[in-house]
Amino acid sequence: MARLERFYRRRIPVERVISPELARASAELSYEIRRQIGFLINRRGMIESVIVGTDRQLVIPLLARSRSGPRLLRGVRFVHTHLKDQPLTKDDLTDLALLRLDLMVAIGVGASGDLAQIFVAHLVPENSEGKTCTELAPTPFHAFQMECQEFVQSLESEIAKDAPALTATKGRPGALLISVFGRSWGEQEERIQETRELITSQGIDVLDIVEQRLANVNPKYVVGMGKLTDVIIQALQSGAEMLIFDRDLTPTQIRSISEMTDMKVLDRTQLILDIFAKRDHSQAGKIQVELAQLKYLLPRLSQTSTAFSRLGGGIGARGPGETKLETDLRRVRDRISHLERELKSLTKHRVQQRTKRTRHQVPVVSIVGYTNAGKSTLLNTLTDSHVSAKDRPFETLDTVSRRLRLSVGREIILTDTVGFIRDLPQGLLKAFRSTLEELHDADLLLHVIDASASDFDQQIHVVEAILAELELKKVPRIFVLNKCDRLPPGEVETLCRRHQAIGVSALHKDTLQPIHSAIVEGLRVLEEGKIIDIVEQETDSPLCSASQA
Numbered sequence: 001m002a003r004l005e006r007f008y009r010r011r012i013p014v015e016r017v018i019s020p021e022l023a024r025a026s027a028e029l030s031y032e033i034r035r036q037i038g039f040l041i042n043r044r045g046m047i048e049s050v051i052v053g054t055d056r057q058l059v060i061p062l063l064a065r066s067r068s069g070p071r072l073l074r075g076v077r078f079v080h081t082h083l084k085d086q087p088l089t090k091d092d093l094t095d096l097a098l099l100r101l102d103l104m105v106a107i108g109v110g111a112s113g114d115l116a117q118i119f120v121a122h123l124v125p126e127n128s129e130g131k132t133c134t135e136l137a138p139t140p141f142h143a144f145q146m147e148c149q150e151f152v153q154s155l156e157s158e159i160a161k162d163a164p165a166l167t168a169t170k171g172r173p174g175a176l177l178i179s180v181f182g183r184s185w186g187e188q189e190e191r192i193q194e195t196r197e198l199i200t201s202q203g204i205d206v207l208d209i210v211e212q213r214l215a216n217v218n219p220k221y222v223v224g225m226g227k228l229t230d231v232i233i234q235a236l237q238s239g240a241e242m243l244i245f246d247r248d249l250t251p252t253q254i255r256s257i258s259e260m261t262d263m264k265v266l267d268r269t270q271l272i273l274d275i276f277a278k279r280d281h282s283q284a285g286k287i288q289v290e291l292a293q294l295k296y297l298l299p300r301l302s303q304t305s306t307a308f309s310r311l312g313g314g315i316g317a318r319g320p321g322e323t324k325l326e327t328d329l330r331r332v333r334d335r336i337s338h339l340e341r342e343l344k345s346l347t348k349h350r351v352q353q354r355t356k357r358t359r360h361q362v363p364v365v366s367i368v369g370y371t372n373a374g375k376s377t378l379l380n381t382l383t384d385s386h387v388s389a390k391d392r393p394f395e396t397l398d399t400v401s402r403r404l405r406l407s408v409g410r411e412i413i414l415t416d417t418v419g420f421i422r423d424l425p426q427g428l429l430k431a432f433r434s435t436l437e438e439l440h441d442a443d444l445l446l447h448v449i450d451a452s453a454s455d456f457d458q459q460i461h462v463v464e465a466i467l468a469e470l471e472l473k474k475v476p477r478i479f480v481l482n483k484c485d486r487l488p489p490g491e492v493e494t495l496c497r498r499h500q501a502i503g504v505s506a507l508h509k510d511t512l513q514p515i516h517s518a519i520v521e522g523l524r525v526l527e528e529g530k531i532i533d534i535v536e537q538e539t540d541s542p543l544c545s546a547s548q549a
């Protein structure tokens with residue numbers, strides 16, 4: 001024990017991988033106790049940890065995995081003894097990649113406890129062969145020469161050259177998108193595409209996509225250990241600083257993955273919540289988003305320290321101590337109740353406004369649909385308004401109402417709403433419930449569909465399922481296939497027939513007349529009370545079809 005402790009006092013000259021004295025002393029001790037001995041050595045030549053393993057392997061403790069800064073390499077090398085002069089193992093190389101060590105070194109112990117060969121491996125910059133690390137040829141220890149400091153520095157700058165996302169000039173953060181599930185490839189592709197759009201709309205570059213099809217998701221790391229190692233290497237090579245999953249993770253998974261990889265880990269819900277938080281919206285909208293974020297964070301707070309750093313905005317900072325954590329948990333809970341109270345009073349105000357409107361008996365038609373389907377564009381063109389409409393998800397968060405004079409001289413109120421998305425985070429749905437509740441005031445719903453989206457069938461399904469969850473299926477719907485200008489001419493008619501929908505292009509006012517007619521017809525049917533029969537008989541079918549319009 002005393003001999004082990006003495007190792008800590010040794011200092012290795014910065015230009016050497018290990019001093020011959022330390023190598024000899026550790027080889028001798030290893031030989032005596034029949035165990036591997038390892039050192040984590042920093043760039044100043046100080047020994048940060050001494051680790052003793054079994055005769056065949058050695059586990060680098062988790063503690064040593066804490067990050068010293070935003071480096072490409074960790075700033076420590078691992079030098080350890082191998083009994084029987086054995087070369088580096090697969091585990092050694094995995095650790096090299098996982099921990100992003102400066103070097104992985106094994107010192108072979110000879111048959112009589114003498115120094116035999118030295119085995120050195122290091123990471124390599126991104127290359128076309130997809131190689132992650134390389135091993136130098138084994139050399140007898142006494143003949144080994146390497147200018148350690150110089151070697152590691154030039155290696156790091158070479159890796160940096162190929163990791164553009166990390167260089168200051170680019171300024172945009174980079175992420176690896178990880179997609180795991182057991183569905184069909186087609187569906188996975190669409191989901192990946194959608195998540196990619198969500199990520200880029202946040203100003204983050206997707207540097208690489210990692211796909212894995214798994215029947216069973218790993219409870220701790222989602223993907224298998226081997227795959228996670230590949231992910232870390234890929235992140236290192238591409239310069240990615242965060243991992244974004246296109247699914248939701250449990251608090252434990254977020255914690256384990258960020259501990260293992262030392263990277264910021266985001267799941268789908270967090271990504272969507274972040275997008276919502278960044279968009280401009282009303283006070284109620286802001287409160288709802290913050291509520292959803294805090295509620296999602298709360299269980300993660302009590303579980304993990306890394307997730308917590310998101311609150312302060314600092315990534316990679318070590319978590320707070322137990323007492324601080326408790327204080328913060330209470331602060332979050334207090335904030336939640338405060339926001340809930342505020343939201344309640346705002347909603348009350350809105351209800352009053354709505355009652356006033358109902359008294360005037362102006363029919364309300366609400367536009368609903370998948371995000372980016374063109375809802376706001378449709379509202380703008382129909383009512384000559386200028387609501388923000390952009391080619392990015394979740395542009396609209398607040399309900400906007402405009403008056404629309406229908407061709408027959410009748411007026412309605414047309415409202416635009418937040419878009420839906422598959423697997424809409426439950427917290428968000430709950431948070432937006434009061435906004436979405438206004439949809440209950442609608443006499444008719446215009447379900448706008450992006451007919452040019454490759455998976456628009458799936459999108460219709462998602463929107464209808466959310467409407468069902470909001471108990472809105474009883475409100476009659478008019479299906480509108482939008483962006484028909486992007487479709488080949490013959491296809492529009494077929495699609496409209498199949499979906500009993502009206503085909504339009506929200507960008508072109510002259511295509512919108514059928515919507516006017518369908519609304520007029522829908523309201524007429526409603527007023528005559530015939531709707532009661534229709535709803536009872538066929539809740540799922542649209543009220544108006546293209547032919548009626």
Ligand SMILES: Nc1nc2c(ncn2[C@@H]2O[C@H](COP(=O)(O)OP(=O)(O)OP(=O)(O)O)[C@@H](O)[C@H]2O)c(=O)[nH]1
Nearest residue numbers: 372373374375376377389390391394395396419506
């Ligand atoms: N080619 C074409 N593009 C359209 C049409 N309608 C909308 N767009 C475009 O689609 C993108 C999204 O339109 P928005 O109106 O913002 O969509 P939204 O449904 O309100 O989206 P969120 O509010 O984000 O849910 C914009 O870039 C529009 O210009 C159309 O009929 N044809």
Ligand SMILES: [Mg+2]
Nearest residue numbers: 375376395396
């Ligand atoms: Mg919109």
